[in-house]
Amino acid sequence: MPEPPADSGNHDPAKSLQPLSLGAYTKLLLLIPDGPRSQAQLQNLQDDLANRFDGQWEHAVEYVNRLHDRFLNKARGLLTFDGLVLTALGAAYQQSHRIPAGLILVGSVFAVLAASMLLLNQFSAHFGDLGKYRHATKELSARVMQIVLHGKIINLAVILSFFAMLCFIISLGIAVSGNAFAPL
Numbered sequence: 001m002p003e004p005p006a007d008s009g010n011h012d013p014a015k016s017l018q019p020l021s022l023g024a025y026t027k028l029l030l031l032i033p034d035g036p037r038s039q040a041q042l043q044n045l046q047d048d049l050a051n052r053f054d055g056q057w058e059h060a061v062e063y064v065n066r067l068h069d070r071f072l073n074k075a076r077g078l079l080t081f082d083g084l085v086l087t088a089l090g091a092a093y094q095q096s097h098r099i100p101a102g103l104i105l106v107g108s109v110f111a112v113l114a115a116s117m118l119l120l121n122q123f124s125a126h127f128g129d130l131g132k133y134r135h136a137t138k139e140l141s142a143r144v145m146q147i148v149l150h151g152k153i154i155n156l157a158v159i160l161s162f163f164a165m166l167c168f169i170i171s172l173g174i175a176v177s178g179n180a181f182a183p184l
Contacts, residue, residue, distance in 0.1 A: 026145065032152040046144045057136030064143040071150045075118045078157055082115040085164045092168065096175035103174075107167025114160035121153045 027039075036042040053060040086108055093104045 026149060029149050029152045032156050034155050035151050036148055042145065042148060045148070046141055049144060050140065057140055060140050061136050061143055064140065064147055068143070068147050068150065071147060071154055072122060074154055075122050075150075075157075078154065078161060079115055079118055082111040082118075082161055082164065085111045085161065085168055088168050089164075089171065092171045092175055096178060098178040099171040099174050103167055103171050107164045107171070110160045110164035110167065114157040114164065117153055117157050117160070121150060 030037050030039075030042065036045050049060050049064065050057075053063065089104050089107045089111070093099050093101070
């Protein structure tokens, strides 16, 4: 019968992590639905990741980096979607002048805002304290906070993209209903 692994004396690897400190921008982004919504929930996420990998910090950081790659792929898809919505809004307005220009403008603003947020979020490079890269325990805290913020911004961009698409659907409905009652 195999014996249980020897006790290393560290039952809770998360205890070796420093508590998170959040700025006003981070606290504001935590209000966005889905994922951690408070500093305590963010701390729990970090602690759970540390405990999941049983203090193997490099593996925990690698896992968080894979999560970031998934978020980056979602952002790419959303950027493509926003471009298609912008194109569709322009084409719908060109085909039917019964569609209010304000509706097209609002939909376009939503799509451009969503795309701009994603681009600024994904292409801004902020390294912060360079000393955090010296030890994986410090890097884990920074990376967890970074992926949560990226995820929150993606969620906000999804909401804006939804409103842009809603504007397109309404404009399409106006164009179709206007053509249905037009004389032949």
